Amino acid sequence: MFKKVQLSNGLRLVYEKIPYVRSVSVGIWVGTGSRNETSENNGISHFIEHMLFKGTSKRSAKDIAECIDAIGGQINAFTGKECTCYYTKTLDTHLEIAVDVLSDMFFNSSFASDDINVEKRVVIEEIGMYEDTPEELVHDIFSEMVWDGNPLGYPILGTEMCINKFDKDMILKYMNEFYTPYNTVISIAGNFDEAKLIELVNKHFQDWKFEKTFSNKFSSAQYKVNKIIREKDTEQVHLCMGFEGIEHGNEKLYSLLSLNNILGGGMSSRLFQNIREKRGLVYSIYSYPSTYQGSGLFVIYAGMNPEYLQTVIDLTKTELDLIIKDGITKDELAKTKEQLKGNYILGLESTSSRMNSIGKSELMLGKINTPEEILQKIDRVNMDSVDEMIKRVFDFEKMSISAVGNIKNKI
Structure with a gap:
């Protein structure tokens, strides 16, 4: 404690x-x-x-x-x-x-x-x-x-x-x-x-003195839809496709983390299985959310041979279309919740992981959730809360793309 x-x-x-x-x-x-x-x-x-x-x-x-x-x-x-x-x-x-x-x-x-x-x-x-x-x-x-x-x-x-x-x-x-x-x-x-x-x-x-209290207030960050291609002489093309996410401290974070695990959070995820394991088009493909005060991102990364670039973009969009249209399954939800709980509990066994967790939480949020509270938050994730995140995050009108590599054709 x-x-x-x-x-x-x-x-x-x-x-x-x-x-x-x-x-x-x-x-x-x-x-x-x-x-x-x-x-x-x-x-x-x-x-x-x-x-x-x-x-x-x-x-x-x-x-x-x-x-x-x-x-x-x-x-x-x-x-x-x-x-x-x-x-x-x-x-x-x-x-x-x-x-x-x-x-x-x-x-x-x-x-x-x-x-x-x-x-x-x-x-x-x-x-x-x-x-x-x-x-x-x-x-x-x-x-x-x-x-x-x-x-x-x-x-x-x-x-x-x-x-x-x-x-x-x-x-x-x-x-x-x-x-x-x-x-x-x-x-x-x-x-x-x-x-x-x-x-x-x-x-x-204790002898460290400062005259006044301090409030770390950031200016609001407005997400802008854009596309940037950086030409670089590389063997692979490196691609990010992303959307506006949620802010640090948002109560829906564990619903988004559950969605991330299902879509691209590991080797059993949809993107990894369908684009790497089934078709062999990429070596690395994954997704991740980033959360900051008042802002956030959800990003999908892939690295591939330049000739597969458009195919990988199209297949990724197809996976997103499927998840937007049909959502996730109950079996996927049960597995991702166990995965989140397992990862979190294993992290508790490391003193550096615990130091990082309580330090960052106190600094950024001014409060620390107990392990029991974290597990309860994961348990409260349900089909509706994940569906809410799908609708909130995956909007193709707000999708941005960055790419680095030997890119000859227009994306």
Whole structure:
């Protein structure tokens, strides 16, 4: 069972004690990502994430890595559109080291100009690597296209033009605005002594002061129907077909997840069975929903030989037509609910998965559902609620397409 403590400065600590494991996962979640950026500083959230690993007033970049490597642990971070997370996973006996290293990075990073210049080159190389990974690039092109003009569509890595402008003053200004106690959650899951944990967090974080409360309000993102084809000399064509989805926290999420499992969520899904297994036209085909505050997407991805592109598009539309016309079967519904429950329960056995779940939920929604509540939500999914999602999401008038590859014919 998780618990929540709010420090006097507004920082939230959520934690779940799992006494039968030997690991503990710690995450510092900050409510900022590419959606908080502007056209002038796009990429700064991700850049700051990199810079926090470059050294502090008492540890070099190598020291940070060695501190965690020496105890057999893991340390990493990721940046999304709406949040950034710095995390560790260690043995329970090394919790104090993990919190000390993370808090040192968080509060005492040097942001030396030489390090900033080096990291600019690293991130620009990362952007180049992404450009050479069309199966990833096509998803970014899709979100930039449908949310054109809104920060939700900005690339998380940023642009080379913006990155070249970053300096210490820009970094500190951005952090002063968004790296605040009220906009931060510390999430911990695993084996620990509860009293010592609270004492440890207070020791490292209670002196973090900020004058006012913080409300992270995003501008509304308007979904735009569009089509973008990026010509690239690749062996395969990479395709995204997508629709407007539902927002983060929507009570109908588990109905949409059920629908996703049936359509393209795994190897037994309709798309995988009919287009890959039966016809051999693709290597990879799947669907997924993305949810954000006030907005969402539902996307189908496929990678194929260029000569099969139109056939795959037509077959995918046929599968969508079938699901729009006939819906799903009771047998499919029963199986997908068991699949959702099984995936969720298996995830509970990982301390990092639990840390991620309670941390993100508290940060984005201000509340955490218990495992029992999640399972009840899945149980409440029925034929009518899935049919409602089919009617809401699958509207061919609102279908957008992005494609990357050696495309000669018009889609």
